[in-house]
Amino acid sequence: MKRTLSWLVAGALSLTALAGCSGTTAPSSAAGGGAAAGGDTVKVGLLFELTGNVASYGTAEANGAKMAAEEINAAGGVNGKKIQLVEYDTKSDTAETTTLAAKLMTQDKVVAIIGPATSGGMKAQIQLSAQNKVPIVSGSATADDLTVTNGKLNEYVFRTCFVDSYQGTVMAKYAASKLNAKTAVILKDTSSDYAKGLADAFDKQFKAGGGTVAATEAYTAKQTDFNAVLTKLKGQQFDVMYVPGYYEELGLIIKQARALGITAPITGGDGYESPKLAELAGSALTDVYYTNHYSATDTDPKVTAFIDAFKKKYNNATPEAFHALGYDTMKFVADSIKRAKSATGADVKAAMTETKGFSGVTGTFDVDPATHNPIKQATIIGYKDGKISVTEKFS
Amino acid sequence: MPPIVRTLLTRGVPLLALYLVVLGLIGAGIIDAYWMATLALICVNIVLAVSLNLITGFTGQFSLGHAGFMAIGAYATAIISNAVAGPAGFLGGLLAGGVLAALVGFLIGLPTLRLRGDYLAIATLGMAEIIRVVFVNLDSVTNGAAGLTVTQNMDWNWFFVLTVGSVILIRNYLRSRQGRDAIAVREDEIAAESIGVDTTRAKVMSFTIGAFFGGLGGGMYASYFYFIKPDLFGFLKSIDILVIVVLGGLGSLSGSIIAAILLALISTLLQGFTEIRMILYALLLVVIMIFRPEGLMGSRELSLNVFSRLGRRRPALATAQAAPGASEAQGKGDER
Known part of the structure; x- marks a missing residue:
């Protein structure tokens, strides 16, 4: 019995290790990690599913966000401050998400958290965001009841994607x-x-x-x-x-x-x-x-510039919607910090609520103050004989 | 000194000291929201691991369905504490969760525990999956796959009371006549039967009690981490709990407690190494299992005051286990 158990456990562990591997294929360059310490950085949390069953979404969005942060820092940062990313892995587990969100908010003192990619992960940190007054933004959590639960607006919860x-x-x-x-x-x-x-x-x-x-x-x-x-x-x-x-x-x-x-x-x-x-x-x-949310065949100069930069950074891979949404989310957070009265959670939240005409790779949007959802157009993609034949914005 | 006073002094005082120290650290802000969440996870894992150890380590019944009991407890607590505000709903929910889980455990255990070997593992695996799928499809009650937000009711006081209470109750059960029967069943089912132990009854008792505390652990989880969804209680969660039990030592309550604390600390310390964390974590477990195949504690108990009496009696059983019975050797062949 005991030996069987050891085998079973060993088997389970190798599975865990494999799951770990699949999430670690991403390049590990935390943007701005080497930025000067002290008062001239703004800390932003990056909390994504880098391992576990939704690792493909989380990793893609995290990579998009990191690329955006590097671009922002290369262009001089936000209000003269470099963005410093603090990154953790939720293991696609909601308890881990709650724990790490608490760490980001209370110990690392980030001004905002980007991620996780799924609605469940976001819901696991809603209460913490309100308690600690730190806005949380997801690029791909589409559940309708995420920002407004039972008719009540979750004040510190935002997203950059349209809802289901x-x-x-x-x-x-x-x-x-x-x-x-x-x-x-x-x-x-x-x-x-x-x-x-x-x-x-x-x-x-x-x-x-x-x-x-x-x-x-x-x-x-x-x-x-x-x-x-x-x-x-x-x-x-x-x-x-x-x-x-x-x-x-x-x-x-x-x-x-x-x-x-x-x-x-x-x-x-x-x-x-x-x-x-x-x-x-x-x-x-x-x-x-x-x-x-976006199409890789879009001819908008903003999109083509993003695709070129992405291919250069990530071995010629074509960015998917999750990459684009992660990228936009980081830009949206940076833009809000720039417009905020001060780099504190409450002021950044206020700036996010007032967003008008933010222009990103996945479209231009306003944030609806009543629901915190972006008001944006969807992209319709059509196929003919196995190839993309239609790409148009529609709403 | 009368025994009752001695018991209180040797066991009550260290526990009370632990409680007060943590309370002080929380008050001083040294244990912040982050460490409190880690502490909460440790407490939940202790309750889950100790209750699974009762089934797998002490009664020798291999169960892969503990996440199912956890799910029942979590959802019952969530639904009741959302409907009834205040401590009444919360405590009622925890109790209802435990009782419901115990009921399901009893119903599953009654037919399957009559069988020997690994049938229970498969039956419990199936049960946990059924429970999970039921929660996915009971849209109107559980909000389906989207998950349920729960009122956060747990704090350190409750964690302390429930965790220590669960461990003490399970320990006392093991030292009762029924608990001795359970251990006898693990050692040799045929021998136990021959001296008049009702083996099915002993197994069902252990399984039902284990299920009750599994449900309680789930309720504690839901009341602190305030968001639950059916995916959380999948097969891998059962494996996670089993890992704690095996790592700590099958048949050692203190082993389960030490393993729960150790694993949470390792996981926490590795959080800084985002990319290689899961590899390091798994590697550490493999190394521990290679050097301590019987688990950290084997089937011994740590001779802290709390467990002193149990510790003194364990070695006799440990030797008995070193020479497994014929039926167990047979079982091994089947399992491969």
């Missing part, structure tokens, strides 16, 4: 006006809160716009055969399919739907964003549209 329901609303409008859809069917991933949020918002907006939703079907994550539910949907008359979820299943859904002869456009949200989608769906990836 907004994506559903935008796609419903796009489907009605650009894809000329009158009837829709929804196929949603019921195991994900994100997909449910998108589906509900789409349903509401599409009906409000005069369309009809002919059927709503469901699948669950990790499923690989969708023929049964797709055959059922094929019996319906519809002009567009709304399928919110994640790329692992979506690649297969798109492929199987096209093989069954469903030709209506397939639409969804930012869960489609991954090179894996095209790999899984192949040439079936045609007439597919989704809402996203």
